[in-house]
Amino acid sequence: MSGKGSYRDLAIKYKIANPETVRCWVMKYNGHEELRASGTGGYSIKAKGRKTTFDDRVEIVQYCIAHEHNYTETAKKYQVSYQQARNYTVKYELDGVEALKDNRGKRKLEDQMTELERLRAENKILRAENERAEMESSFLKKLEEIERMRG
Numbered sequence: 001m002s003g004k005g006s007y008r009d010l011a012i013k014y015k016i017a018n019p020e021t022v023r024c025w026v027m028k029y030n031g032h033e034e035l036r037a038s039g040t041g042g043y044s045i046k047a048k049g050r051k052t053t054f055d056d057r058v059e060i061v062q063y064c065i066a067h068e069h070n071y072t073e074t075a076k077k078y079q080v081s082y083q084q085a086r087n088y089t090v091k092y093e094l095d096g097v098e099a100l101k102d103n104r105g106k107r108k109l110e111d112q113m114t115e116l117e118r119l120r121a122e123n124k125i126l127r128a129e130n131e132r133a134e135m136e137s138s139f140l141k142k143l144e145e146i147e148r149m150r151g
Contacts, residue, residue: 006019007020007022007023007026007062009020010022048081049080049081049083049084050080052078052080052084052088053083054100054101054102054121056078057088057100058097058100058121058124058125059079059124060074060078060084060085060088060089061088061089061092061100061125061128062124062127062128063077063090063127063128064085064089065076065089065125065128065129065132066129066132067132068130068132069089069110071085071086071089072085076091088100092125096122097113097118097122097125098113098118099119100121101113
């Protein structure tokens with residue numbers, strides 16, 4: 001839409017099998033049609049977001065990481081937009097828990113988190129990451145067991 005790249009370039013960049021899919025999405029978007037996420041029972045990916053507190057954002061990121069970055073499921077559970085769920089998770093992964101703090105319209109010094117708040121939030125998210133790693137490990141063990149039975 002910005003004129004930077006073709007449908008084919010975008011399909012390659014985002015690992016979409018068919019450039020025609022990208023073209024259809026752009027046509028729908030330009031026609032102000034609501035796009036629907038596949039495999040979600042038609043859950044809208046243009047759902048309206050809602051205002052969230054810092055604690056909400058920490059909980060959203062925790063859930064999303066624990067559930068293998070399933071942004072659609074996270075958005076549905078917390079009644080936020082897909083983009084909010086994704087943005088919060090990406091911000092956390094790039095810049096840590098401080099990035100989840102909303103600093104709009106406030107001076108940095110007045111809005112600094114206390115060390116205790118920061119550590120609690122990081123702890124909560126690290127627990128979710130650990131839980132996900134344990135689930136992944138358990139899955140791999142089960143897979144190895146199944147493969148041994150076959151072999």
